[in-house]
Amino acid sequence: MKVDWSRGMMLKRLWRFIGAGIIAPSSLVMVLGCLLLTACDSNPAPAASTPTSVAMPATAPPIAPTATTVALLPTSAPALTNTITPSLSPTTTPCPPIAPPPTLTPAPTPSDYAPGTPQAGLPLATLHILTACRNVSLKAQIASTGPQREQGLMGRTAMAQDEGMLFDFGRPDSADTFWMKNTPNPLSIAFISGDLYVVTLDEMAAFDDQSFHVSKAPYQYAVEANAGFFTRNGVQVGDKVEIVKQ
Numbered sequence: 001m002k003v004d005w006s007r008g009m010m011l012k013r014l015w016r017f018i019g020a021g022i023i024a025p026s027s028l029v030m031v032l033g034c035l036l037l038t039a040c041d042s043n044p045a046p047a048a049s050t051p052t053s054v055a056m057p058a059t060a061p062p063i064a065p066t067a068t069t070v071a072l073l074p075t076s077a078p079a080l081t082n083t084i085t086p087s088l089s090p091t092t093t094p095c096p097p098i099a100p101p102p103t104l105t106p107a108p109t110p111s112d113y114a115p116g117t118p119q120a121g122l123p124l125a126t127l128h129i130l131t132a133c134r135n136v137s138l139k140a141q142i143a144s145t146g147p148q149r150e151q152g153l154m155g156r157t158a159m160a161q162d163e164g165m166l167f168d169f170g171r172p173d174s175a176d177t178f179w180m181k182n183t184p185n186p187l188s189i190a191f192i193s194g195d196l197y198v199v200t201l202d203e204m205a206a207f208d209d210q211s212f213h214v215s216k217a218p219y220q221y222a223v224e225a226n227a228g229f230f231t232r233n234g235v236q237v238g239d240k241v242e243i244v245k246q
Contacts, residue, residue, distance in 0.1 A: 192241050
């Protein structure tokens with residue numbers, strides 16, 4: 001009798017033997033292992049493949065460019081400009097234009113006018129007026145006593161552009177008035193409060209002893225300078241003042 005040892009027939013018979021109780025299920029693993037070994041031995045080893053030689057080009061062909069275009073960096077950086085765009089609006093008030101000195105009509109020279117002798121030997125101070133866009137400096141004599149304030153700049157015929165006189169009344173509620181009796185130079189005057197802010201500005205004509213100049217607010221200091229000094233330098237009411245005594 002010819003025995004069919006094909007793997008399919010063997011598996012069918014194996015299941016029959018297990019169903020009839022001839023082969024115990026515990027022996028199934030051993031039998032399957034034998035079948036696998038038999039299958040492996042029955043398959044011939046593949047023939048060794050003959051290596052195929054591939055001719056390589058002597059030099060690699062150039063890589064074709066892709067469709068993506070890459071912009072090359074410039075060989076030299078562009079020149080920088082001095083233009084800066086501010087990110088915020090300026091917070092300081094623009095500098096007011098420098099105005100020309102006001103035109104003052106001098107009063108007639110009194111018939112009894114005597115030039116007299118300008119005050120000398122008074123203490124000195126430097127005033128710094130902090131305007132919206134500049135620091136205005138003025139060198140001044142200090143008149144702090146009654147007689148000194150009463151004479152003021154009487155008899156002074158010439159004064160440098162950055163010179164003047166500081167009147168110190170010693171109290172923040174002064175209301176004294178000023179006039180230009182026997183004063184040959186036209187003057188500007190600034191009234192300054194006790195906490196050092198400009199409260200009033202005014203112009204005074206030479207020899208005008210009929211006009212009285214008064215502050216619009218209580219003050220402690222008054223500064224006389226050449227006519228138009230405060231206007232030319234952009235000084236305004238509300239500017240802060242610093243007094244540095246020497």
